[in-house]
Amino acid sequence: MTEAVGKPVKVGEAEKEQAPGTQAVTVVSLLPSSVVPTKWELFLYGECGSIRTPCIACWLFFLIGWLFTIVFIAKCVTDGSDIFTFEELPVKSALEVQQWYAFEAARGENPSCKDEAHKEEEACVADEKCKWDSVRKECKDIELCPSPPPRPREESLYLERMPAWVGVVYEALDGGNILDEDILKLIEKYENELLTTVGGAKDQSGALAPWNENWCQLQYPMVGSATPRCTPSFSPLTLFQGNAHGREKIKQQVEDGFSYVGPLSCVCSDDPGLCSICNTDGTVKGDSATGLDLNSIPFHWPSEITSCLFGWFAKMAANAEAEANASNATNVSAMCAASGANWGAVAAGDASFLTHSIRSLCNKSASGLTMCQWSPPFTSSYCSSTGFFGPEDASGMVTGAEREAVLDNICNEDLDGWYNFRASVLPMKFNCKDKKAQFSRAFFFAGAPSDDPAEGENFTKGYVQARGGWYASASKLERQLEMGEGRG
Numbered sequence: 001m002t003e004a005v006g007k008p009v010k011v012g013e014a015e016k017e018q019a020p021g022t023q024a025v026t027v028v029s030l031l032p033s034s035v036v037p038t039k040w041e042l043f044l045y046g047e048c049g050s051i052r053t054p055c056i057a058c059w060l061f062f063l064i065g066w067l068f069t070i071v072f073i074a075k076c077v078t079d080g081s082d083i084f085t086f087e088e089l090p091v092k093s094a095l096e097v098q099q100w101y102a103f104e105a106a107r108g109e110n111p112s113c114k115d116e117a118h119k120e121e122e123a124c125v126a127d128e129k130c131k132w133d134s135v136r137k138e139c140k141d142i143e144l145c146p147s148p149p150p151r152p153r154e155e156s157l158y159l160e161r162m163p164a165w166v167g168v169v170y171e172a173l174d175g176g177n178i179l180d181e182d183i184l185k186l187i188e189k190y191e192n193e194l195l196t197t198v199g200g201a202k203d204q205s206g207a208l209a210p211w212n213e214n215w216c217q218l219q220y221p222m223v224g225s226a227t228p229r230c231t232p233s234f235s236p237l238t239l240f241q242g243n244a245h246g247r248e249k250i251k252q253q254v255e256d257g258f259s260y261v262g263p264l265s266c267v268c269s270d271d272p273g274l275c276s277i278c279n280t281d282g283t284v285k286g287d288s289a290t291g292l293d294l295n296s297i298p299f300h301w302p303s304e305i306t307s308c309l310f311g312w313f314a315k316m317a318a319n320a321e322a323e324a325n326a327s328n329a330t331n332v333s334a335m336c337a338a339s340g341a342n343w344g345a346v347a348a349g350d351a352s353f354l355t356h357s358i359r360s361l362c363n364k365s366a367s368g369l370t371m372c373q374w375s376p377p378f379t380s381s382y383c384s385s386t387g388f389f390g391p392e393d394a395s396g397m398v399t400g401a402e403r404e405a406v407l408d409n410i411c412n413e414d415l416d417g418w419y420n421f422r423a424s425v426l427p428m429k430f431n432c433k434d435k436k437a438q439f440s441r442a443f444f445f446a447g448a449p450s451d452d453p454a455e456g457e458n459f460t461k462g463y464v465q466a467r468g469g470w471y472a473s474a475s476k477l478e479r480q481l482e483m484g485e486g487r488g
Contacts, residue, residue: 113139134453136161151228153218153447159456164446168194169439170236177436178236178426179407184397187237187442190481192391194474195233195444201473204462211470212391215459217447219387221257223315229258229387232377235442236425239376239406239418241394244270247374249393250385254374257315258387266308267361268372268383272405275365275372277301277358282366284358292355369414370405379409379417407435 113130117123124132124139131142135158156163170187172178193199196212203209216230232238242250247270259265267277277285284292286300298306361382365371375383388394398406409415410422411432422430426437448455464470 113141135448135451150448150451151218151220152449153216154220154228155448156217157215157446157448157455157459159460164456164459166444166446168442168444170441172438176438178438178440179435181397181399181403184237184240186481187235188390188394188397190477191233191235191237191442193477195230195389195391198470199473199477200468201463201470202466202468204466204469206468209463209469211444212389214449215446215463216389217445219258221387222259222262223312223319224257226253226256226258229253230389230392231445231447232386232388233390233442233444234378234421234424235390236440237397237442238390239379239410239421239425240397240403241388241390242374242376242379242406243396243398243402245395246376246388246393250374250376250383250388253385253387253393254383258385260381260384260386262316263309263312264357265382266305266312268374268380270374272370272373275362277305278362278365280366282363284362287359292358294354364414367414369412370409375417378421379415381417384417411435 111117113124113127118127118130118139121132121137121139124130129142130139132138133140138161158164170178170183172180172183176183178184194211195216197208197210201209201211203214209215212230218228219231220228251268251270254265254268267275269276274280279285284297286293286297298309361371371380371382373383377384377386377388397403406418409418410426411419411430413419425440425442427439430437446459462469
């Protein structure tokens with residue numbers, strides 16, 4: 001029999017007597033002999049009065065653990081998943097919170113094509129008021145006045161419910177500035193090929209598949225029948241392509257119908273100075289104390305603007321007639337096909353907004369801002385073209401004073417278009433004092449050739465990932481540029 005004796009003794013002291021058949025074990029104490037264990041320490045050690053066993057402490061802690069477990073389970077049953085959130089929960093007794101919950105509950109009771117009951121295609125198709133979107137995989141309401149079906153590549157190509165786009169990140173090495181002219185020329189060289197032939201990219205069948213002919217998202221004219229054009233690129237290069245050649249291209253494209261605002265683009269010209277419809281004090285020519293009469297005010301403006309307006313009205317009237325004829329052929333209400341065919345119809349859309357926009361234009365123009373000069377894509381709602389595609393339309397970049405004006409414009413918060421474009425392609429912490437950035441990015445969007453859901457797979461596997469396809473060719477272009485120039 002072996003017995004362990006656990007009584008503390010002094011270091012070096014051993015039991016003098018041992019019972020036959022037993023073995024003494026000496027426990028060394030690191031505490032002074034004068035230190036007496038407390039009752040709690042003795043309890044943890046296993047002594048409780050005359051009872052000496054470690055089971056007491058073990059079972060007590062076991063019971064305490066079970067107690068906390070039971071309390072936690074009861075709390076979970078009461079609070080549900082809210083117990084696991086770190087967000088501050090609303091005070092449900094507050095009137096505002098109760099009103100919000102009441103609104104949500106009432107809204108949930110209204111059936112629609114986007115409720116839970118229409119999540120599946122079968123349930124959506126079975127409802128005569130709904131239609132299934134095979135591209136976005138969702139149920140939609142049937143429109144009373146449906147828009148015409150999208151034309152080829154007019155709509156974004158969707159991949160897993162998200163628009164397909166190509167992103168490029170540019171870096172200026174060795175502390176360079178991405179906006180330096182020599183680096184922008186490298187970007188121009190790269191994008192001119194990336195957005196056209198892509199260095200000879202092929203589709204899955206082995207046929208050449210230029211980006212601008214097969215996959216770029218297209219912009220169609222607002223009026224007229226001009227050939228659709230690739231959507232402008234979100235690229236730092238685009239900001240600097242509004243030189244004299246670029247502005248002439250933009251002017252022609254706007255006249256062909258590639259405009260954001262239609263007739264309002266008639267205020268634009270190649271003059272960076274005061275808009276011709278504005279007075280030097282920032283008021284609109286023809287404006288009066290009684291208000292802006294949108295029906296008569298065009299006759300107070302320069303004759304070239306008035307002629308431009310009537311030209312737009314004629315185009316809009318022709319479009320309205322074509323839509324009305326189409327509505328008769330398809331039994332669609334003529335009301336749905338009607339569109340603005342004159343300035344009065346344009347003004348009737350939202351007269352207060354139009355009045356505010358024109359007055360704001362003149363106010364900013366009189367303050368010295370360039371508001372009515374033909375401008376690169378996305379930088380002006382009035383004077384930009386929706387179809388200016390750099391690789392096909394640009395020739396060189398702005399230089400000298402025009403380049404400095406661009407750098408000033410992208411840092412001017414009063415020029416919303418320029419400022420927002422800069423935020424899209426340059427770092428958020430862009431230093432407007434030095435006009436310098438090491439990094440930039442660019443975006444190019446793909447268009448859906450049709451509404452066939454298979455177009456997404458055709459784009460990814462049949463074009464981007466194909467042998468000799470877009471990705472392989474774009475990577476080859478990048479390597480050639482880096483090896484040949486070594487600057488960015």
